[in-house]
Amino acid sequence: MQISAGNHIDLIVDGRECGKVCEINLLVRVRNFSGQVVLALEEDLIELDELGLYIWTRLDGRTSVRDLAELVSTEYQVPTKKATSDVAEFLEGLASRNFVVSVES
């Protein structure tokens, strides 16, 4: 298994290339302050909303973006296309700050 830590993960939406798998950067610290979940990588902080937390806790290095989108679609009753777009956008944001890495199986 190769890991490419990157500033950018190309998660193409709209039916194309969503089989990519992401996992959390293990150096990211996680704290839950009375329900407010904060990710910290060195001095960089990100606060997760409910959807963000839902996705974050499923970044296990095995679940693809497509599968994550399916889970989000079911859990939050949103169309798959919208879920895919939301998941991809969220992960790209995290990747740009090195909070997640893509995994090539």
Next chain:
Amino acid sequence: MATKSVDVSVIERELADRGLLPGDALAVYCVGSMARGWANANSDCDIYVTTVSPFVHSDSFSQAVPLNPPEVRTIVLRVAGIRWEIKYWTAGQVEQMLRKVNEEAFVEGFPDDLTQREELFLERLLSAVAIGDSAWLDECRQAVLQSRFRAALVMRSLNRADSMIRHSVGQLHADPHAAVVSAHHAFRCTVDALLDNVGCHGSRTEKWRVRRVREAQQSSGLEFWTYWSMETMRDLTNDNVESWVKEVLLWCRSQQATISI
């Protein structure tokens, strides 16, 4: 599992007969494994006595604490083959320890200045069994529960886990075996955080971690056999070191999100 339990009447009578119950005692209570129902044939009987003024007895010896007065008088004796350890804390010392875990102290960075002996005292209050009047003990227990003691212990366990995760990630390619040990340590710290979070403290006494996990599996959400599998490294082989380490570290990180401070 064979366990020993507290016989309150025996303790009270024994202390009284030996002149070990000061007249100004506010509370006498059994603590530790005996109080928690975890004691085995080799366990000590640990007893705390809270007094108004320091207790002086010719058979006692001193244990240092960063409090005023700066010592806890302790007496060790054997009763029916069991080692009894009796510690005499003053009410003033207890108040000082409670101040160390209040909101103000938490913000300033507790628990670095709380010694093991003090931490053990506060932790043990929560599961203590009163011998005689329980009013003082009940009040103190409430004070601990309303303090930031729990949050501070959770934070410490999480911070330790962070540190071990960082070591493990760093070691993974250069020294995978070291990474395994660090990951295992991170796992234990994370388990401690889960247990601390539900008030099942004891990270300073590792020998009781299994008991704590078993006792708190409902409230902590950590199922015993899940814990046991990782604790005993059941799935680790020579061929899967890297994936095992990553699996453990991912588990630690995913748990962190669920532990509300």
